[in-house]
C-alpha cells in the first residue's frame with residue numbers, strides 16, 4: 292500500500308473500544324456518552340479487517356482505545372492475531388494501555404507474542420494520578436508495570452505534559468523510567484474532542500520548554516533512532532534509555548507517516564488530524580469474501596492526505612478535530 296505522497300503504509304492502529312475505566316482530563320469529559328455496543332465491530336470482524344490489512348502489507352499492528360484491555364474477551368483477539376506473528380507476515384503486535392488491567396493480562400499477552408507495551412503514566416503522585424485520571428489508582432498501574440516486567444514485556448511509558456499539573460515532575464519521571472528500564476515518551480496535548488469545562492489552552496505546555504528544562508538535569512544525546520512515527524528520540528546519557536518527544540503542534544511529522552487508524556466501528560482514518568474517513572464496516576458486512584473490503588482499503592489509502600493542521604491558541608478554543616483521541620486511538 293503506497294499513498295499519493297509515496298509513503299508506504301505498513302502500520303495499522305486499531306481502537307478496539309471507545310470505552311475506558313479512566314476519564315483522563317485531557318482525553319475525555321467526565322460524563323462521556325459511549326457508543327452503543329451494536330455499533331462496534333465484533334472481535335471476529337476486528338480479526339478479519341486486521342488480517343486484510345496484513346495481507347495488503349501491514350507489518351505492525353497496535354491495539355488501543357479507549358482502554359483495549361477493558362473490552363470483554365479481548366485476549367481472544369490477541370490470540371487470533373498472534374497467528375500472523377507465527378507465520379512471519381506480521382513483525383509486531385503491540386498495545387497502548389492505561390495499565391489498569393495489566394497485572395491480570397501481562398503473562399497472557401506475552402504468550403500471544405506481544406513483546407512491547409506502551410503504558411500511560413502522567414504522574415507518580417497517587418493523589419495527582421487520581422485527579423488526572425478521575426478514576427484510576429496509581430498503585431494498580433504500578434503493579435501492572437511490575438507484572439509486565441516479570442512477563443518479559445518491554446515497556447514504553449507515555450506521559451502527557453500538562454501545564455501546572457505534572458510539569459514539575461517530568462525531570463523525575465525521566466529518572467524513574469531510567470531506573471525501571473523503560474523508555475519514555477512525552478506528549479504534547481492535542482486538540483481532540485470536547486472535554487468539558489477545561490480548555491486545552493490551559494493544559495497546553497510546549498515541549499520545547501519541557502526539553503530545555505530536562506536538559507538542566509539530564510544530558511540528552513541526539514540519536515538517529517526512528518520508529519516512522521511522530522516521536523523524535525534522544526538518549527538520556529545518565530540512564531542509557533530513550534526519551535521521545537511527540538510535538539504535533541510545534542513540529543510537522545507528517546512527511547514520514549506510515550500509519551492509518553481504524554476505529555472500533557470500522558471507520559478508517561487516514562490521518563489523526565483530519566476528518567476524512569472511509570467506512571470499512573459496510574463492505575465487510577456486504578459479503579463473506581474480502582474483495583470489497585480490500586478494494587475499500589485501497590481506495591482509502593489513495594486519499595491519505597499530506598498532513599494535519601492542528602492549532603491550539605487563544606483564537607481557536609474549539610477542538611481542531613471533533614472526535615476524541617479514544618475514538619481514533621492514540
Ligand code: SAM
Pocket residue numbers: 311317318355356357358359387388389409410411449450451478479480481482483616617620621
Ligand atoms: N487507554 C490507553 C492509554 O491511556 O494508554 C490507550 C488509549 S489513549 C487515547 C492513548 C494515548 O493518548 C495515551 O497515552 C494518552 O495519554 C494519549 N492522549 C489522550 N488524549 C490526548 C490528547 N488530547 N492529547 C495528547 N495525548 C492524548
Ligand code: SF4
Pocket residue numbers: 311312313314315318319356357358389411617
Ligand atoms: Fe482512557 Fe487512555 Fe483516554 Fe485516559 S487517555 S481516558 S486511559 S483512553
